[in-house]
Structures are given as structure tokens and as C-alpha cells.
Amino acid sequence: MDTTNPILGNPLLLAAILLLLAILPRALRQNKKTALxxxxxxxxxxxxxxxxxxxxxxxxDRQKKPIPLKDGSLAYLKExxxxxxxxxxxxxxxxxxxxxxxxxERVKVVKPGVPISHFETAEPPPKKKVKLIKQEFSIAPDxxxxxxxxIPSDPVEKEQxxxxxxxxxxxxNEDLPVPPISNTEEDSWIEAEIPGLTIxxxxxxxxxDIPVFNASPKEEYLPEPEKSQEPSPEKQSAEVKNMxxxxxxxxxxxxxxxxxxxxxxxxxxxEIQESEPKEVEIKAPVVSHKNIAEIExxxxxxxxxxxxxxxxxxxxxxxxxxxxxxxxxxxxxxLKPFLLDLRYLDQEGSETENLxxxxxxxxxxxxxTITRLNALQADLENQLVSTPGNVVSGDALVNENxxxxxxxxSLPDLEGTINTSSGKKEVxxxxxxxxxxxxxxxxNK
Amino acid sequence: xxxxxxxxxxxxxxxxxxxSVVCANMAxxxxxxxxxxxxxxxxxxxxxxxxxxxxxxxxxxxREYFDHSGLDSNGEEALLLDTGINNLKFxxxxxxxxxxxxxxxxxxxxxxxxxxxxxxxxxxxxLGPGTNxxxxxYFNVGGKNVVVSTPEMTSIMKSFSFIKxxxxxxxxxxFKSSSDLQHLIDLSKNPAMxxxxxxxxxxxxxxxxxxxxxxxxxxxxxxxxxxxxxxxRVRRQKDILMGDNLLKxxxxxxxxxxxxxxxxxxxxxxxxxxxxxxxxxxxxxxxxPSENIQQVIGSLTNTNIHLVKKDDSIYVSQQIKLSSGWxx
Numbered sequence: 144m145d146t147t148n149p150i151l152g153n154p155l156l157l158a159a160i161l162l163l164l165a166i167l168p169r170a171l172r173q174n175k176k177t178a179l180x181x182x183x184x185x186x187x188x189x190x191x192x193x194x195x196x197x198x199x200x201x202x203x204d205r206q207k208k209p210i211p212l213k214d215g216s217l218a219y220l221k222e223x224x225x226x227x228x229x230x231x232x233x234x235x236x237x238x239x240x241x242x243x244x245x246x247x248e249r250v251k252v253v254k255p256g257v258p259i260s261h262f263e264t265a266e267p268p269p270k271k272k273v274k275l276i277k278q279e280f281s282i283a284p285d286x287x288x289x290x291x292x293x294i295p296s297d298p299v300e301k302e303q304x305x306x307x308x309x310x311x312x313x314x315x316n317e318d319l320p321v322p323p324i325s326n327t328e329e330d331s332w333i334e335a336e337i338p339g340l341t342i343x344x345x346x347x348x349x350x351x352d353i354p355v356f357n358a359s360p361k362e363e364y365l366p367e368p369e370k371s372q373e374p375s376p377e378k379q380s381a382e383v384k385n386m387x388x389x390x391x392x393x394x395x396x397x398x399x400x401x402x403x404x405x406x407x408x409x410x411x412x413x414e415i416q417e418s419e420p421k422e423v424e425i426k427a428p429v430v431s432h433k434n435i436a437e438i439e440x441x442x443x444x445x446x447x448x449x450x451x452x453x454x455x456x457x458x459x460x461x462x463x464x465x466x467x468x469x470x471x472x473x474x475x476x477x478l479k480p481f482l483l484d485l486r487y488l489d490q491e492g493s494e495t496e497n498l499x500x501x502x503x504x505x506x507x508x509x510x511x512t513i514t515r516l517n518a519l520q521a522d523l524e525n526q527l528v529s530t531p532g533n534v535v536s537g538d539a540l541v542n543e544n545x546x547x548x549x550x551x552x553s554l555p556d557l558e559g560t561i562n563t564s565s566g567k568k569e570v571x572x573x574x575x576x577x578x579x580x581x582x583x584x585x586x587n588k
Numbered sequence: 589x590x591x592x593x594x595x596x597x598x599x600x601x602x603x604x605x606x607x608s609v610v611c612a613n614m615a616x617x618x619x620x621x622x623x624x625x626x627x628x629x630x631x632x633x634x635x636x637x638x639x640x641x642x643x644x645x646x647x648x649x650x651r652e653y654f655d656h657s658g659l660d661s662n663g664e665e666a667l668l669l670d671t672g673i674n675n676l677k678f679x680x681x682x683x684x685x686x687x688x689x690x691x692x693x694x695x696x697x698x699x700x701x702x703x704x705x706x707x708x709x710x711x712x713x714x715l716g717p718g719t720n721x722x723x724x725x726y727f728n729v730g731g732k733n734v735v736v737s738t739p740e741m742t743s744i745m746k747s748f749s750f751i752k753x754x755x756x757x758x759x760x761x762x763f764k765s766s767s768d769l770q771h772l773i774d775l776s777k778n779p780a781m782x783x784x785x786x787x788x789x790x791x792x793x794x795x796x797x798x799x800x801x802x803x804x805x806x807x808x809x810x811x812x813x814x815x816x817x818x819x820x821r822v823r824r825q826k827d828i829l830m831g832d833n834l835l836k837x838x839x840x841x842x843x844x845x846x847x848x849x850x851x852x853x854x855x856x857x858x859x860x861x862x863x864x865x866x867x868x869x870x871x872x873x874x875x876x877p878s879e880n881i882q883q884v885i886g887s888l889t890n891t892n893i894h895l896v897k898k899d900d901s902i903y904v905s906q907q908i909k910l911s912s913g914w915x916x
Contacts, residue, residue, distance in 0.1 A: 581841045584786035
């Protein structure tokens with residue numbers, strides 16, 4: 144360094160100059176700020192502050208908010224969220240609001256429906272699954288068939304109040320093989336151990352893949368009186384005939400267990416079917432509905448199952464008015480085969496040609512199955528109607544959109560009145576300019 | 589302080605943007621800082637400012653002032669009503685009698701004269717919506733003009749129209765004696781000219797063409813007119829930027845420098861205060877909207893004000909006079 148230079152030789156002066164050079168641009172920038180810039184900065188600061196506060200509160204709230212489990216029950220985390228391990232498949236499900244104050248348990252379960260039982264899941268026995276499924280389908284017991292022995296029940300089951308289903312359980316034949324238990328990922332929820340967690344039986348919550356049906360009163364789904372009546376012997380016979388191909392198919396493709404199920408207990412069959420989601424589709428032929436077979440045949444011939452879908456629905460039950468507005472779209476085309484998946488029906492011959500089974504299905508089961516099929520249809524209709532835009536058109540679409548808008552607009556502001564709107568659209572200066580009379584006059588000139 | 593500088597006129601083209609709420613709380617803030625303030629409800633025909641102060645039925649208002657019939661022995665002094673807030677007096681409007689807003693020019697001048705004569709440090713005038721000459725003339729009485737707008741596009745557009753009408757009215761009043769200029773400026777008398785004088789540059793061109801010696805005065809008027817802007821009911825940052833759009837448009841078409849004074853956030857505190865008929869600044873001077881108003885007053889008076897509440901009393905914890913800013 145040149146020490147003879149009066150500036151460079153003086154380190155203090157040099158440092159002061161450097162400091163000035165560093166500060167000056169910033170100071171100049173600061174001076175350029177308008178009141179509006181400052182206001183924006185202030186607003187940003189306040190927002191950040193509010194966001195930081197909100198985040199803290201959110202963390203606190205999250206501990207209070209219950210976590211919905213797949214079975215429809217709600218698990219509450221309190222104080223120490225990590226204490227309750229959430230099953231993997233339940234992660235990411237948005238929390239439900241509000242926990243009641245004064246709860247002392249770390250994890251509490253809110254009963255999603257009518258309370259049936261409570262049991263601990265510290266070591267859930269595999270058979271529990273069968274039992275739970277059974278509760279979903281409260282099908283009338285088959286009085287014609289008597290089971291001599293009881294399936295060994297686990298201690299948990301003993302704790303439960305007895306329901307008609309449980310009574311049946313007590314008469315099951317011990318020699319019967321245990322119904323197959325699926326180890327698919329969807330069903331693994333019951334096997335997950337959640338320390339300190341009390342679990343309710345699963346709610347009757349329909350999912351997209353596995354429609355679950357409430358055992359609603361028959362009248363709700365069956366307007367036609369003849370369906371709700373006791374089937375005549377001829378009718379029963381026809382139903383059995385239709386049932387036969389399915390049984391055969393199953394025998395050919397499914398395990399021995401299922402064979403036994405078909406020949407022994409229709410109720411158990413229901414349970415097994417439910418435990419394996421894909422077999423829900425088989426439920427359609429279980430009904431042995433004549434019209435379904437006919438339509439499926441026509442549908443296959445035409446090669447456009449969706450175009451025949453409305454016919455199917457029209458024949459099974461009176462279609463609701465919304466059906467008139469349904470368009471044939473990829474959604475419907477995708478959904479319809481779900482309803483009309485009659486893979487297990489022999490569609491080549493007539494209905495009577497393929498009657499193999501000599502079994503006579505109990506009337507209760509037929510009724511219950513018809514009820515469930517109608518429930519399936521109703522559920523499917525709901526799905527179709529509620530699919531926005533694609534399946535609703537014309538006035539119905541307008542009404543639907545208006546309804547949704549009304550619903551959205553009527554939603555209360557939950558967290559104050561700030562930042563409640565989406566705020567996606569921003570009016571630009573150019574846009575604003577183009578709407579001014581002054582601007583248009585200038586343009587005209 | 590001259591009468592011109594002590595009058596703060598709060599207006600805006602659109603109704604329902606919160607002019608009265610902003611004005612009332614501005615007046616309260618100024619009063620709490622120890623200055624004598626008169627709050628005037630100049631929304632003739634639809635007076636409601638008294639409700640924001642919790643005055644259920646003003647005994648006197650401008651209606652009594654016009655005919656003097658209802659005033660007691662105190663005369664015009666009786667018009668100034670107590671508000672229960674130190675240093676703050678209230679002058680009620682003309683009620684809600686149909687036709688009250690259509691006061692004669694004589695009465696209007698009378699009102700303006702009376703307001704100018706009031707002995708106070710600050711007189712805040714809360715105007716009604718619209719851009720008619722009554723409103724604009726009251727607005728132009730103020731030495732400081734505050735335009736209140738909400739961030740919505742329509743509100744910004746109306747605010748622009750309000751600023752434009754105010755500017756043109758100022759020029760028109762300046763050249764009352766010049767009929768040809770009146771034709772140019774007062775477009776209500778000559779709509780055909782509207783196409784020619786839609787913006788300030790075109791007006792300047794016409795003035796220069798007809799009376800070049802008067803152009804400088806026109807430019808002076810334009811320079812002197814520096815309204816302040818308060819954006820009310822702000823919910824997000826872009827709402828404040830809508831105010832920036834108004835500033836830019838005003839500069840572009842009117843060559844007017846609009847000063848951004850601040851904003852008020854959308855808050856339940858404000859709504860609650862209206863329902864409770866108690867200014868939110870009295871309820872909680874440290875709430876967000878109260879802080880916003882203090883910012884506005886700070887910009888307006890070049891001060892840094894900070895109010896706090898303790899034991900049901902409000903104190904000024906900080907009041908620093910700034911060396912520079914708007915409204916010197």
C-alpha cells in the first residue's frame with residue numbers, strides 16, 4: 144500500500160470512504176421509496192407477522208383437530224401428536240375441526256354413526272375384519288340354513304353387544320374354513336397398531352372403488368312392490384338359475400374357500416366379497432336380474448356400453464329426472480361397466496340354458512341383494528349427477544353451477560374476514576385503463 | 589393556520605367505501621393528540637355520521653342553521669355538539685328529509701362560510717358520494733383533500749372520475765368570468781366539447797389556443813391540487829397496488845399527483861365499532877385499523893403518532909413532527 148498517498152495512507156479515511164460507498168446506494172434507494180412503497184412494505188411485514196402468529200396457532204390447533212381414520216372414525220391428537228402413530232394410508236387426509244374441551248384422553252374416537260361397540264386395538268385379531276364387514280351389511284339371516292357350531296371367537300368379540308349378526312356367528316360351523324382375509328393395502332388398516340388409539344367399527348362411508356351400502360329400508364330403493372314381496376317359487380327358481388353361472392365361474396376361478404361359501408352361507412359370502420374389493424362387481428349378477436343380463440348382451444353387441452346405460456337404468460328402476468340431463472361422456476362410459484360388469488354371467492345363451500346350480504337361494508338374500516343393487520345404482524346415479532360439467536348440461540348444468548356457487552358463497556368466513564377470497568384475479572392497470580371513459584375518448588380521437 | 593389548511597375534506601365518488609368511518613376516526617385521532625377538532629357531516633340528505641359517534645339524535649344540525657328557528661340562545665354555537673371525546677365537536681348534517689341534499693347555492697355558500705369561520709385546529713368534512721357540483725364544491729373547500737376508495741375496480745374508476753371532476757371544477761371556478769373557457773371546462777354546459785377536453789393535455793391545448801396567458805394559471809391549479817388517497821377495506825397486498833393504479837391513471841390523464849396516505853385493512857374491529865357506535869380508535873387504539881388510521885394521520889400531518897390505551901384512557905405515547913411530507 145502506498146503510505147505516501149494522503150488518502151490511501153490513512154486507513155481510517157479509507158475505511159470511511161468504503162463505508163460511505165457501501166451505504167450510499169442503499170440510502171439513495173431508500174429515499175426513492177414512495178409512501179405507497181412504504182405502505183406495501185408495512186403491509187408485507189404485518190402479513191408476515193400475522194402468518195407467523197397464525198402458523199403457531201395452527202400448530203396448536205392441529206393438535207386439537209381430530210384425524211379422520213379410514214374407517215370413518217376420528218382420532219384426536221392431544222399434547223403430543225407423535226404419541227399416536229397415524230397409519231400411512233390415513234396421512235394427508237385433511238383434519239376435521241374442533242375438539243371438545245376437557246378431553247383427557249390423548250386419543251379419542253368420535254363415533255361416526257350409530258355406536259355399536261368399542262374394543263381396543265392393541266393387538267387386533269385378524270378375524271375382526273370379518274366381523275366388521277358383517278356389521279356393514281345387516282342382511283337378514285338365513286333362517287333356512289342352520290349352522291351347528293360356533294366359530295371360535297376372540298375376546299374382543301365377546302366384549303361387543305350382541306347383534307343379530309353376532310348371533311348368527313355363534314351358530315357357524317367350526318369346521319368351516321376361516322373366511323379369507325385380504326392382505327391388500329386397502330385392508331391393512333385394521334392391522335395397523337396405533338398405540339393408545341381406540342377405534343370404532345368402520346363407518347359406512349362409500350368410497351370410489353368399493354361402494355359400501357347402508358342397509359337402508361327396502362322401500363327406499365324399491366318402489367316396485369313386486370320386488371319387495373316374497374318371491375314366488377317360479378321367481379326364486381329363475382333367480383337361482385341366473386345365479387348358477389356365477390357359481391360356476393367362481394368355482395373355476397376362485398379358491399376352494401369361496402366354493403364353500405357359496406354353498407353354505409350367503410351371509411358369509413357377502414362378507415368375503417366385501418373383504419375383497421374387486422368382488423363387489425360380482426354383486427350385480429348375484430341379483431340375477433333379468434334386465435341386466437339382457438342389457439349387457441345388447442351392450443356388448445353394440446360395442447358401446449355407455450350408450451345403453453340409460454336403458455339399463457330405465458329398466459331396473461325409474462330413472463330420476465336428472466338422468467334426462469346426463470350426457471354420454473367418458474365418465475359415464477367408465478362408470479357404467481362398473482354397474483354392468485357381468486363377467487360371471489353366461490351371456491351367450493338364453494337365461495334358462497345355463498342353469499346349472501340346483502341351489503335355491505333364500506328369499507331374504509334375494510331381497511337383500513336386490514336392495515343392495517338398487518343402492519349401488521342410486522350411488523352410481525349420485526356420482527354421475529355430481530360430476531361437474533361432464534355429465535350435466537344445459538339448464539341442469541346452469542342450475543348445478545348456481546347451486547355450487549350459492550353453496551360456496553354461503554360458506555362462513557372461518558378465520559376473520561381477511562384473506563378469505565381466492566384473490567386469483569388481479570385487475571391490471573391496463574385493464575383499468577381500458578374501462579375509463581377518458582381513455583376511450585382518447586382512443587376515439 | 590389559515591382556514592384553508594385546517595379543513596380536511598374527505599370524499600370519494602362511490603358510496604359505501606367507508607368515507608364516514610375513515611373521517612370519523614381521523615377526527616378522533618387528531619382530537620386525541622390534543623388538537624381541537626370539529627367533525628362536519630356534510631352528507632346532506634343522508635346524514636349518518638352521528639351514529640358512528642354514538643349520538644342517537646343530534647339536537648341541532650344544518651337544517652336548524654339554515655332557518656335559525658330551532659337554535660337556542662347560544663345561536664350557532666349550539667350547532668357544535670359534544671361527542672364525549674375530548675377536543676372533538678360534531679356538526680350534524682341536515683337529517684334525511686327528502687330534498688335536503690338539494691340545498692340552494694345561497695345556503696351552500698352559507699354553510700361553507702360557516703365552516704370556514706369555525707374556531708378549531710382541524711375541521712374534517714365528511715362528504716356524500718357522487719360527483720355533482722354540490723359535493724365537489726364542498727370538497728374543494730378543503731385545503732387538504734382526502735379521497736377514500738376501496739380496492740375494487742369500480743371504486744377506483746369512480747375515484748378517478750371524482751378527482752377529474754374536482755380538478756375541472758377548480759379550473760372552471762377559476763375562470764368564471766371567461767365564458768369561452770367555461771365552455772371548454774364546464775362540459776355540462778357544452779357536452780360537444782367533451783370529446784375535445786377529455787383529459788388535461790387536451791384542455792391545456794385548447795386553453796393555449798384560446799388564452800395562452802391563462803395557461804400558466806391552469807398549470808398552477810393542476811400542481812396545487814394534490815389529493816390524498818386512502819384505500820379502505822384492504823385484504824391483501826394487491827389491494828394496495830390498486831391504489832397505485834389510481835395514482836398512475838391520475839398522473840397519466842390529469843397530470844395530478846395523488847398522494848397515497850395509507851390504507852385500512854378489512855377488519856371485524858371496524859364493523860364491530862360501527863355496530864357499537866363507537867369509533868374503533870376509542871375501543872382499541874392499538875388495533876390494526878387504529879394503527880392504520882394513525883398512519884394516515886401521520887402522512888396527513890407529517891407526524892409520527894402512536895396512541896396507547898391504559899386504564900380506559902388513551903394516551904399519546906409518541907408524536908413526532910416530521911420535517912417533510914405532504915401538506916406542509
